[in-house]
Amino acid sequence: MALLSFQHFLDGLDDSLTPPAAPAPALAPTSPSPPREPKKKIPIPKFADDLLSAIFDLFTATGNFAHLKIAVQVNTFLYNRYQPRLYRYIKFDKYNIDDFQLxxxxxxxxxxxxxxxxxxxxxxxxLCHSIIHLEITDEETSQKIVQVLISRELRGSQTLFKSVEYLILRNEFMRFLQKVDYHALDRTLHSKRVVQLLGRYLKPRHLCIENLRAYDKKNSKSPEVWKVEILKGGWKLDSMTLHHDVGSTRMIFTDVPLQQFFPNPPLGVSSSVLAPSTEDDTCYTKTKVEIYQDYSNHSVIVPADLQNRIKVGDVKIYEESSLGRCTCCVRS
Structure with missing residues (x-):
């Protein structure tokens, strides 16, 4: 199922997506009417809830928004069944974030x-509490989401995204993290402040990053790397996926049991070198690494400072990137 445009989200604020109301009782006639021959009642089929469920489960199986919208308008039973699925996947970008803020x-x-x-x-x-997959595309989007989350004038804003389990960070947002735009006493929404606040108000189980760094020279001192560590510092992630990972260096973040990489190396690069995301790596969480790439004879180097967390058998290499299943990008 594709991430929804924000217009779909706005549609959900319309009264049409309320449970269908029961029909109003017929008014009694004001004066006696002449006797009529009784009409034969045509039986109206009424499907049992389990049969309705079977029919509409098939109808909505692909997660198509239009199909789900039809289903929730049939009756109250189907409304309660499918309404939570309507807004699971939401993408915020610089073109719709003002509408969300408004x-x-x-x-x-x-x-x-x-x-x-x-x-x-x-x-x-x-609607906000039903969001499971949240995609943040760029700098402006992240700043305005944070402005909503921290506002004391908006009741309940701190928990708007309490149900988010999968956080997707796109390329323009990651380039925002590349900026050296922070100062110790500066409380404006620079990139470090944004990741601190997103980390406070979001608690996903999976983090998906489109492109960690635009070029291969990445290490624990790279702004994107240590800011991602700040972002996820209070989270209990099950996994991370790094798409279009440039070059041969694969950053291994702390306290993430499974890390998946989809490299985007130049021709001729046939190896991956794992590198810790912090200088003083005191993490003891065992980490499994999966690398999906289209090059044969790909090798992986595990440095000594990671060997307490990653054993030889914990690294899997797949020679077809199409075999990879990112839990954010592949949805049933």
Whole structure:
């Protein structure tokens, strides 16, 4: 299922996606009517809930947004069954983040004179709480998400993304982390501050990075590397996936049991060198490494300072990158 555009998210704020109401009772006639011959009632088929589930599970199996939207408007039973799936996959970018920020302000404002209707607030919160896969594309997007999360004037904003399990960071956001734009006493939303705050308010289980660094010279002092360590510092990740990983160096982050790499090396590079993401590597979490690439005879070098965490049998090499299954990018 593709990540939804924000317009789909806005559609969810429309009243059309409420459980279908029960039909209103017919009004009693105001005056007696002449007797009529009784009409034969045509039986209206009523499907049992388990049969409805079987039919609509097939209808919505691909996760198509339009199909899910139809399903939730059939009756209350199907609404309750499929509504949580409508907004699992959301992509925020510089073209839609202003709309998100505006709707967060309109629906969560805590001022007594401007408090939104409770129904609108609950609807907005429910949609945000149903997001499982969250994609952040660029610098502006990340800054405005953080502005919403830390606002004291927006009730409930700190937990908007409490259900996010898969966080996807795109190339432009990673280039934002490459900037040396931080100062010890500066409280503006520079890249270090952004990752600190995202790390506080998000708790995903899987982190997907499109391109860690634009060129191969990466080590524990690279801004992107140590900022990712700050970002995930309080998380309990099950896995990380690094796509389009340039060059031969593969950064091994702390406290991540499984790391998957999809290298994008120049022709002739036939080996990977694992490197720790911190200078004083005191992490004892065992790490499994999977490398998916299209070159034969690919070798992996595990340096001495990682051998306490990564054994020879913990490194798997697959010669077809198409075999790789990133838990963010491959969804049922």
């Amino acid at each position: 709707h967060a302000t309109l629906n969560l404002a805590s001022s007594d004179s401007q408090s939104p209707p409770r129904r609108n607030r609950d609807r907005f919160l429910n």
